[in-house]
Amino acid sequence: MKKRESLxxxxxxxxxxxxLFLIWYLGSRNEELGRLMPDPVEVLKFIAAGFVAPIGxxxxxxxxxxxxxxxxxxxxxxxxxxxxxxxxxxxxKVGEAVIRPFYLLLRSIPSLAWIPLAILWFGIGEKSxxxxxxxxxxxxxxxNVMDGVKAVSPELLGVARMLxxxxxxxxxxxxxxxxxxxxxxxxxxxxxxxxxxxxxxEMVRSSEGVGWIILAGQSSMNMVQIFAGIVVIGMIxxxxxxxxxxxxxxxxxxxxxxx
Amino acid sequence: MEQxxxxxxxxxxxxxxxxxxxxxxxxxxxxxxxxLCIVGPTGCGKxxxxxxxxxxxxxxxxxxxxxxxxxxxxxxxxxxxxxxxSAMEWLTVEQNIQxxxxxxxxxxxxxxxxxxEMLELxxxxxxxxxxxxxxxxxxxxxxxxARAFATYPELLLMDEPYGQLDLDLRFRLEDELVKLWQKTGxxxxxxxxxxEEAVYLGExxxxxxxxxxxVKKIISCNLPRPRDVADERFVEMRNEVTELIRWW
Numbered sequence: 001m002k003k004r005e006s007l008x009x010x011x012x013x014x015x016x017x018x019x020l021f022l023i024w025y026l027g028s029r030n031e032e033l034g035r036l037m038p039d040p041v042e043v044l045k046f047i048a049a050g051f052v053a054p055i056g057x058x059x060x061x062x063x064x065x066x067x068x069x070x071x072x073x074x075x076x077x078x079x080x081x082x083x084x085x086x087x088x089x090x091x092x093k094v095g096e097a098v099i100r101p102f103y104l105l106l107r108s109i110p111s112l113a114w115i116p117l118a119i120l121w122f123g124i125g126e127k128s129x130x131x132x133x134x135x136x137x138x139x140x141x142x143x144n145v146m147d148g149v150k151a152v153s154p155e156l157l158g159v160a161r162m163l164x165x166x167x168x169x170x171x172x173x174x175x176x177x178x179x180x181x182x183x184x185x186x187x188x189x190x191x192x193x194x195x196x197x198x199x200x201x202e203m204v205r206s207s208e209g210v211g212w213i214i215l216a217g218q219s220s221m222n223m224v225q226i227f228a229g230i231v232v233i234g235m236i237x238x239x240x241x242x243x244x245x246x247x248x249x250x251x252x253x254x255x256x257x258x259x
Numbered sequence: 260m261e262q263x264x265x266x267x268x269x270x271x272x273x274x275x276x277x278x279x280x281x282x283x284x285x286x287x288x289x290x291x292x293x294x295l296c297i298v299g300p301t302g303c304g305k306x307x308x309x310x311x312x313x314x315x316x317x318x319x320x321x322x323x324x325x326x327x328x329x330x331x332x333x334x335x336x337x338x339x340x341x342x343x344x345s346a347m348e349w350l351t352v353e354q355n356i357q358x359x360x361x362x363x364x365x366x367x368x369x370x371x372x373x374x375x376e377m378l379e380l381x382x383x384x385x386x387x388x389x390x391x392x393x394x395x396x397x398x399x400x401x402x403x404x405a406r407a408f409a410t411y412p413e414l415l416l417m418d419e420p421y422g423q424l425d426l427d428l429r430f431r432l433e434d435e436l437v438k439l440w441q442k443t444g445x446x447x448x449x450x451x452x453x454x455e456e457a458v459y460l461g462e463x464x465x466x467x468x469x470x471x472x473x474v475k476k477i478i479s480c481n482l483p484r485p486r487d488v489a490d491e492r493f494v495e496m497r498n499e500v501t502e503l504i505r506w507w
Binding site for chain 2: 153154155156158159160161162163164165166169173174177178180252253254255
């Protein structure tokens with residue numbers, strides 16, 4: 001029964017993807033629309049060719065690795081800082097009073113707005129790119145960590161205290177495991193946003209990366225290249241999200257198993 | 260009541276939520292090894308009392324003492340069962356039951372023995388490796404009850420613990436509670452709105468008034484055990500308590 005259901009779901013997914021591809025394909029044949037959209041077959045060819053012949057100075061997979069390494073560094077930093085600050089700003093009263101105002105001030109600033117500052121502070125090298133990705137991800141992670149901690153029910157804490165749990169143990173034995181699903185949710189959303197921010201990060205002068213592919217496509221009016229960059233960013237983003245979800249399924253089996 | 264030690268003392272207990280006076284100057288004692296049932300109309304502040312006792316709420320005035328001192332969960336062996344399930348969702352049934360035992364650093368052998376005993380008692384042996392999200396509400400509540408009983412607490416606080424269970428199981432767990440109480444000499448404070456349950460279980464029954472809550476009357480209930488709900492004296496006592504609740 002379940003197997004059949006999932007089979008049916010994947011059939012629909014495939015139908016929807018094929019339909020999108022067909023619409024795109026037919027649309028690009030149309031004279032008017034064709035000027036706005038390249039032939040998808042051309043785009044796929046461009047992507048395939050990118051693995052053999054360099055786009056700009058590098059092969060496509062090298063561009064992808066460059067971007068991934070930037071995202072990875074910014075994202076891992078954001079995870080460490082975001083989780084620590086998130087806990088500090090929600091579990092400890094003093095931490096909340098000190099950190100929360102800054103959080104509230106900074107969280108609604110879009111990542112693009114950080115670009116000028118990032119350049120002034122870190123120059124046009126790699127550091128400013130890490131910073132832009134970091135600042136995008138860290139806010140999302142903090143938000144989710146704080147929500148997760150705040151959602152721990154006071155009754156549950158009361159019951160645990162009654163059983164003799166000391167305040168220090170309470171964090172490790174109750175608050176932390178209770179907040180884990182929400183934290184994972186944050187990590188997942190953040191990895192998507194961090195990857196999306198790669199374009200913003202690579203707008204700060206670069207000569208490689210998938211964001212650069214799009215920007216270079218824009219300056220050379222190469223629509224096929226722009227679309228190829230978009231498709232690649234989309235695909236990698238999807239893979240990253242799947243990766244985090246797989247990790248969650250292994251680490252928080254208790255939250256998934258019942259469903 | 261004259262002999263024995265006072266286990267819990269409530270002295271002039273008053274609790275306000277802003278303007279709303281919920282508990283109005285309540286004083287009473289619970290003796291060591293006693294089984295006290297608290298009954299009262301719905302929303303009269305029964306749960307508020309327990310939340311004050313367990314320090315979930317700050318007390319506006321007065322104090323609650325356990326063994327003559329403010330409650331100390333590291334020293335006193337206390338278990339608390341809430342109305343709603345408070346199972347830890349990231350732990351299996353078995354691990355939930357062991358939570359208190361682990362916190363109290365029970366030796367491994369005893370931990371294992373108690374776990375088996377409790378799984379058997381609430382009929383969850385087959386489900387020991389299930390997570391709470393996979394269980395029904397009744398099974399969740401049984402898990403929580405097993406967790407609370409497992410430590411053989413000296414003070415057992417129960418807030419309508421059986422409300423979610425079907426009748427059959429409720430009767431069985433009421434009997435098990437009495438057995439546990441007789442076996443371990445624990446002190447029990449049991450909150451319920453079910454008069455029959457109170458008369459079936461309690462040694463004393465404390466009837467509360469509507470808000471602002473005061474103690475209406477404390478009735479001694481020394482019917483022989485096991486009690487028979489069809490017994491004449493049982494029915495008489497049940498009616499007496501029902502009357503007290505009805506005419507506030």
